[in-house]
Amino acid sequence: MNTTVIFKKNLEEINKHKNILVNQGGQHSSKTYSILQLIIFLSRSVQNKLFTIVAESVPFLKVGAMRQFIEILINDEIFEEDKWNQTDRVYKMGTNIIEFRAYDTSTKALGAKRDFLFINECININYETFQNLEGRTNILTFLDFNPSFEFWIHDKVLPQPNVGFIHSTYHDNPYLPQKIIDTIESYKTYDPNRWRVMGEGLIGSNEGLVFTNWNIMSQDQFSEKVVYGIDFGFSNDPSCCIGLYKQNGELYVDEVFYNIGMTNADIAGRLESEGLKKNYSEIYADSAEPKSIHELHMRGWNVKPSIKGPDSIMKGIDLLKQYKINVSKRSVNLIKELRSYQWIKDTNGKLTNKPGGPDHCIDALRYALMSSEKRPVGGFSLV
Numbered sequence: 001m002n003t004t005v006i007f008k009k010n011l012e013e014i015n016k017h018k019n020i021l022v023n024q025g026g027q028h029s030s031k032t033y034s035i036l037q038l039i040i041f042l043s044r045s046v047q048n049k050l051f052t053i054v055a056e057s058v059p060f061l062k063v064g065a066m067r068q069f070i071e072i073l074i075n076d077e078i079f080e081e082d083k084w085n086q087t088d089r090v091y092k093m094g095t096n097i098i099e100f101r102a103y104d105t106s107t108k109a110l111g112a113k114r115d116f117l118f119i120n121e122c123i124n125i126n127y128e129t130f131q132n133l134e135g136r137t138n139i140l141t142f143l144d145f146n147p148s149f150e151f152w153i154h155d156k157v158l159p160q161p162n163v164g165f166i167h168s169t170y171h172d173n174p175y176l177p178q179k180i181i182d183t184i185e186s187y188k189t190y191d192p193n194r195w196r197v198m199g200e201g202l203i204g205s206n207e208g209l210v211f212t213n214w215n216i217m218s219q220d221q222f223s224e225k226v227v228y229g230i231d232f233g234f235s236n237d238p239s240c241c242i243g244l245y246k247q248n249g250e251l252y253v254d255e256v257f258y259n260i261g262m263t264n265a266d267i268a269g270r271l272e273s274e275g276l277k278k279n280y281s282e283i284y285a286d287s288a289e290p291k292s293i294h295e296l297h298m299r300g301w302n303v304k305p306s307i308k309g310p311d312s313i314m315k316g317i318d319l320l321k322q323y324k325i326n327v328s329k330r331s332v333n334l335i336k337e338l339r340s341y342q343w344i345k346d347t348n349g350k351l352t353n354k355p356g357g358p359d360h361c362i363d364a365l366r367y368a369l370m371s372s373e374k375r376p377v378g379g380f381s382l383v
Contacts (some may be wrong), residue, residue: 001037001040001041001072001076003034003037003041004030004033004034004037004172004173004174005030005034005168005172005174006023006025006029006030006031006034006035006166006168006172007034007037007038007041009166009168010023010034010035010038010142010164010166011038013164013165013166014140014164016164018162018163018164019139019140019141019162020134020140020141020143020157020160020162020163020164021035021140021141021142021143021163021164021166022143022144022153022157022158022163022164022165022166023035023142023143023144023145023166023168024144024145024147024165024166024167024168024201025144025146025147025166025167025168025169025172025201026146026168026169026170026184026197026198026199026200026201027146027170027184027198027199028170028173028176028180028184029168029169029170029172029173029201030168030172030173030175031144031166031168032064032065032068032120032144033068033072035118035142035144036053036065036068036069036072036118037072038142039051039053039069039098039116039118039142040069040072040073040076040078040093042116043093043094043096043098044093044094046096046115047094047095047096048095048096049096049097049115049116049139050096050097050099050113050114050115050116051096051097051098051099051114051115051116051117051118052099052101052114052116052117052118052133052137053065053066053069053098053099053100053101053118053120054100054101054102054103054117054118054119054120054125054133055100055102055119055120055121055124056102056103056104056121056124056125057102057104057216057329057332058089058102058329059329059330059331059332060102060120060121060124060332061089061100061101061102061120063332064120064121065100065118065120066089066100069091069098069100070084073091089101103125103129103133104218104329107132109129109132109133109136110132110136111136112136113136113137113138114136114137114138115137115138115139115140116137116139116140116141116142117133117134117137117140117141117142118141118142118143118144119133119141119142119143119144120144121144121145121146122143122144122145122153123145123146123147123148123149123151123153126152127152127156130143130152130157143157146197146198146201147197147201147202147203147204148197148204148206148339148340149203149204149205149206150203154203167201168201169199169200169201170184170199179236184198184199185199187199190344190356191342191344191356191357192344192345192347193205193342193344193345194340194342194356194357206342207342207351208342208343208345208351209339209341209342209343210317210321210341210342210343210355211320211321211325211338211341213320213321213323213324213325214324214325214326214327214338215324215325215326215327216327216328216329216335217252217326217327217328217329221252221326225245226243226244226245226254226281226282227243227244227245227282227283227284227368227371227372228241228242228243228244228256228276228281228282228283228284228368229241229242229244229283229284229285229306229363229364229365229366229367229368229369229371230267230283230284230285230286230303230364230367231285231286231360231361231363231364231367232285232286232288232289232292233260233262233360234260234261234262234263235260235261236260237260237360238258238259238260238262238333238360239257239258239259239260239262239266239267240255240256240257240258240259240333240360240361240364241255241256241257241258241267241270241271241274241283241364242254242255242256242331242334242361242364242365242368243255243256243368244365244368244369244372245372246323246372249323249324250323250324250325250326251320251323251324251325251326251369252326252328253325253326253327253328253331253334253365254327254328254330254331255328255330255331255332255333255334255361256270256271256274256276257270257274258332258333258360258361264292264295264296264299265299267292267296268296268299268301271283271296271301276301278299278300278301278302279300279301279302280302281301281302282302282304282371283296283301283302283303283304284303284304284305284306284367284368284370284371285303285304285305285306285367286305286306286363286367287305287306290305293305304371306366306367306370306371312366313355313366314353315370316366316369316370317355317366319366319369319370319373320362320365320366320369325338331361333360333361334361334362334365336358337357337358337359337360337361337362338362340357340358341355341356341357341358341359341362342355342356342357343355343356344356
């Protein structure tokens with residue numbers, strides 16, 4: 001196992017007899033990966049122990065900690081397929097059990113005890129849920145997060161004497177490709193708050209969030225009357241598709257797919273596998289990609305361009321802000337974007353009218369909404 005600097009720093013805190021380890025770090029600082037490495041290391045050193053790895057929802061587990069955990073086992077050539085119960089999200093390592101769980105309410109965190117606990121991106125978990133989980137953990141708790149803003153961990157957890165603190169940035173990850181380093185360092189110029197959080201791993205501010213009119217649905221609720229938006233990408237940016245329908249003056253939104261490296265053939269295949277209907281499902285895509293729209297249309301998909309014009313982004317944002325937006329649990333990337341999409345501050349710390357942050361899903365959502373409203377985008381008609 002090729003361990004990281006952050007792996008070693010966590011191990012040092014364990015050797016100091018700390019029983020809660022807080023990992024605050026920036027983007028790609030290796031904090032989650034390192035903790036998972038350490039959990040694998042510990043699970044091969046103890047017997048008859050239960051390890052619980054927690055995230056806010058099952059979709060977040062699947063694209064985050066659970067995926068990385070399996071990747072580490074495979075890369076280290078120690079993955080045993082017969083030990084992995086994908087349905088129950090349980091892996092058996094010797095006499096130990098490693099389980100992956102999601103808790104959307106604090107009461108669900110009551111009940112069973114465990115020996116080791118890891119709450120991934122704990123900034124998205126409420127304090128009562130943390131208390132219920134940590135209070136039923138016998139030996140050691142790991143916590144990690146990107147410090148988008150100050151929350152309960154800073155005033156309720158860190159002051160305790162039994163807590164170890166590990167700060168990390170992308171500099172702590174020697175395996176990071178140069179392209180990702182360049183992207184992170186570009187935040188310095190165009191989004192100082194994002195640089196502070198994702199680059200330096202320091203506490204940012206949620207002041208100036210563009211969207212506050214949204215929530216995650218406890219149960220997904222969708223209709224037949226769905227319109228879709230697609231934002232194209234390939235090598236660097238993802239291609240994504242968002243489904244949308246309106247009911248009783250509210251929006252119901254679902255992330256259909258979000259992947260890098262998708263060809264138009266891949267997109268067509270994914271649309272079909274997700275249950276969209278050729279020559280029927282109404283899809284609006286980024287008009288900057290007429291060739292992609294034409295190719296999808298030739299494959300039988302009812303794809304139309306969303307015509308852009310002056311101030312199209314701001315007009316779309318203004319329209320989205322007029323509704324309550326209900327987001328499905330599986331819309332992991334859209335949720336991340338909504339949580340981080342902010343009005344950029346100028347050099348004097350004042351908010352501007354320019355939004356910043358990842359917006360691929362938000363763009364696809366804009367296309368779908370403007371189209372379903374039959375509104376002009378930036379002074380042009382969509383139909």
